[in-house]
Amino acid sequence: xxxxxxxxxxxxxLGVTLFLLAGGLTLIFGxxxxxxxxxxxxxxxxxxxxxxxxxxxxxxxxxxxxxxAAAAIVGMVMEFLVxxxxxxxxxxxxxxxxxxxxxxFNEATVMIWGRNPVAMDVPEMLQGLVEIIPGVPxxxxxxxxxxxxxxxxxSLYFLISKTRIGMLIRAGATHREMVGALGVDIxxxxxxVFGFGALLAGLAGVMAGPTSSIEAGMGESILIxxxxxxxxxxxxxxxxxxxxAIFVGLVDTLGRAFxxxxxxxxxxxxxxxxxxxxxxxxxxxxxxxxVLIWRPKGLFPAHD
Amino acid sequence: MTDKLTxxxxxxxxxxxxxxxxxxxxxxxxxxxxxxxxxxxxxxxLAAISLDLILGYGGMVSFGHAAFFGVGAxxxxxxxxxxxDGSTIFGMEGSNFAPFAWVASVILAAVAALVxxxxxxxxxxxxxxxxxxxxxxxxFFFFISLEQYGGDDGxxxxxxxxxxxxxxHDDVTFYYICFVALIGFLFLCRQVVNSxxxxxxxxxxxxxxxMAALGYPVMQYKLVAFIIAGAGAGLAGALMVNxxxxxxxxxxxxxxxxxxxxxxxxxxxxxLYGPVFGAVAFLMMEEFLPQGLEAIGLDGMKEHWRFIFGPxxxxxxxxxxxxxxxxxxxxxxxxx
Numbered sequence: 001x002x003x004x005x006x007x008x009x010x011x012x013x014l015g016v017t018l019f020l021l022a023g024g025l026t027l028i029f030g031x032x033x034x035x036x037x038x039x040x041x042x043x044x045x046x047x048x049x050x051x052x053x054x055x056x057x058x059x060x061x062x063x064x065x066x067x068x069a070a071a072a073i074v075g076m077v078m079e080f081l082v083x084x085x086x087x088x089x090x091x092x093x094x095x096x097x098x099x100x101x102x103x104x105f106n107e108a109t110v111m112i113w114g115r116n117p118v119a120m121d122v123p124e125m126l127q128g129l130v131e132i133i134p135g136v137p138x139x140x141x142x143x144x145x146x147x148x149x150x151x152x153x154x155s156l157y158f159l160i161s162k163t164r165i166g167m168l169i170r171a172g173a174t175h176r177e178m179v180g181a182l183g184v185d186i187x188x189x190x191x192x193v194f195g196f197g198a199l200l201a202g203l204a205g206v207m208a209g210p211t212s213s214i215e216a217g218m219g220e221s222i223l224i225x226x227x228x229x230x231x232x233x234x235x236x237x238x239x240x241x242x243x244x245a246i247f248v249g250l251v252d253t254l255g256r257a258f259x260x261x262x263x264x265x266x267x268x269x270x271x272x273x274x275x276x277x278x279x280x281x282x283x284x285x286x287x288x289x290x291v292l293i294w295r296p297k298g299l300f301p302a303h304d
Numbered sequence: 305m306t307d308k309l310t311x312x313x314x315x316x317x318x319x320x321x322x323x324x325x326x327x328x329x330x331x332x333x334x335x336x337x338x339x340x341x342x343x344x345x346x347x348x349x350l351a352a353i354s355l356d357l358i359l360g361y362g363g364m365v366s367f368g369h370a371a372f373f374g375v376g377a378x379x380x381x382x383x384x385x386x387x388x389d390g391s392t393i394f395g396m397e398g399s400n401f402a403p404f405a406w407v408a409s410v411i412l413a414a415v416a417a418l419v420x421x422x423x424x425x426x427x428x429x430x431x432x433x434x435x436x437x438x439x440x441x442x443x444f445f446f447f448i449s450l451e452q453y454g455g456d457d458g459x460x461x462x463x464x465x466x467x468x469x470x471x472x473h474d475d476v477t478f479y480y481i482c483f484v485a486l487i488g489f490l491f492l493c494r495q496v497v498n499s500x501x502x503x504x505x506x507x508x509x510x511x512x513x514x515m516a517a518l519g520y521p522v523m524q525y526k527l528v529a530f531i532i533a534g535a536g537a538g539l540a541g542a543l544m545v546n547x548x549x550x551x552x553x554x555x556x557x558x559x560x561x562x563x564x565x566x567x568x569x570x571x572x573x574x575x576l577y578g579p580v581f582g583a584v585a586f587l588m589m590e591e592f593l594p595q596g597l598e599a600i601g602l603d604g605m606k607e608h609w610r611f612i613f614g615p616x617x618x619x620x621x622x623x624x625x626x627x628x629x630x631x632x633x634x635x636x637x638x639x640x
Contacts (some may be wrong), residue, residue: 035433082622095433096621231438278448282446292423297431
């Protein structure tokens with residue numbers, strides 16, 4: 001039961017990390033109609049910059065700021081140089097061009113930081129354990145990640161649904177020309193939204209940094225999970241991204257934690273470990289297939 | 305193809321002739337290693353053509369094509385493993401007999417395409433891209449979990465398959481086996497593309513709703529095209545495992561799907577022969593770009609050729625959309 005609670009929290013933590021990526025990606029897709037494979041690269045940039053700056057300066061906070069700034073700036077430059085030309089193109093061109101971006105960013109990372117994973121410490125004031133319920137210690141850092149993620153989710157929801165900029169974003173998604181005709185600088189709006197999505201991806205990278213291995217290509221494995229989240233949640237929907245992210249985070253984490261043991265009830269231990277690991281890696285994809293049979297447009301489709 | 309001496313027929317004819325004579329050319333010029341490299345090119349060309357069938361003609365942007373490539377490779381690899389081991393799989397003995405193993409590869413890749421296609425084709429647009437990618441990733445993890453067959457590290461073959469009396473270890477013989485497979489598949493695709501079935505598939509790309517309104521069961525047509533494409537990639541996989549005498553989950557890594565897609569675009573999407581040009585260009589670039597960088601004094605960049613290739617790819621996508629074949633052949637390129 002205690003183990004279950006811990007794994008639940010771990011799952012939620014993965015969930016909020018996925019949400020930060022999925023939220024930005026789905027926003028970008030919903031508004032600009034562009035699929036960006038290089039979104040994971042921004043996550044990677046966030047993690048690398050945070051690790052480097054926080055190690056060099058000794059301040060996690062400085063690392064965080066640098067990472068957010070780096071991700072947002074790289075994102076906006078990317079939008080300005082490449083993505084802007086892709087809005088009117090079909091998805092195939094978008095996939096290929098952003099695939100090119102991935103190759104570029106991964107190789108650039110290898111050139112700067114080398115092939116070995118980079119380490120990042122948990123910030124000093126967030127080290128240690130806290131008892132979530134009596135007798136159950138849990139790392140403080142992971143709780144903070146969870147809290148930040150949820151906070152961002154709530155703020156994002158309010159930003160999109162209650163503020164003027166959110167209104168423009170929603171309007172830009174459905175009635176692009178009309179918003180332009182009303183005097184809003186659509187190009188600038190797009191660049192800003194892209195930069196904002198990049199910033200969220202960078203934040204996800206910082207938060208995942210201390211608990212995962214920071215290496216070239218780390219962006220893509222999580223990007224594919226993010227795609228699963230978006231497919232389950234429904235493209236263009238923030239609410240869908242949140243529900244999908246939590247769902248995927250829990251299923252993935254709990255599957256990995258408990259499936260091998262459950263299989264041991266029926267199978268010899270060695271076999272159960274192997275099959276359990278395999279099946280739990282595949283679990284979220286099976287989940288996705290099930291959701292698709294039921295709802296081909298995801299749980300919360302934004303547009304029809 | 306008519307017998308007219310059009311620009312297209314000349315380009316295609318000369319290129320196929322060059323491929324047919326490649327071992328002799330390599331021998332004569334003393335670059336015999338090219339035969340081995342070009343077997344690889346032919347195998348990738350086969351995979352790229354199969355992808356183009358759905359991508360270029362059917363408008364289905366599948367980002368998980370390496371999955372079928374990998375299934376094909378693993379089926380042949382696993383059969384060979386059991387054949388050497390003397391053990392059984394699902395009560396069946398393994399086999400190192402090429403025709404049997406390769407047909408098994410094709411059939412199982414087709415079955416994988418049937419299942420993945422059945423789910424993926426329920427959706428369209430960007431969903432389809434993400435779902436095909438996700439399913440391919442699922443199979444990637446599946447093969448990683450097969451510890452009996454090497455898991456992460458992959459499976460080393462003890463020997464290439466036996467193919468009647470042919471000496472499979474002879475580079476030239478193996479090259480021609482790949483060549484015949486490629487030509488055979490090209491011929492099949494030409495028949496498919498120009499048939500009534502092919503017209504329906506091409507119609508779906510332009511306007512799926514209209515095809516549905518005309519009474520065609522669009523979904524079934526697309527699924528059949530998806531299965532043919534999967535089968536073709538499966539055959540390519542079976543050849544690949546023989547070429548390398550090794551198979552690992554890397555063969556169905558998502559970036560492999562990306563590379564096959566790049567070959568299609570580089571060569572010319574929606575054309576039969578384009579992907580062949582794309583495979584030649586991509587793989588030769590992969591082989592010679594590092595050397596080229598070294599030659600112009602950028603030694604340090606040698607292993608980082610992707611740093612150059614990434615932006616190059618973006619420029620190609622943005623500004624050179626017709627592909628190599630389109631540039632060579634001009635307007636006739638899309639005649640099928």
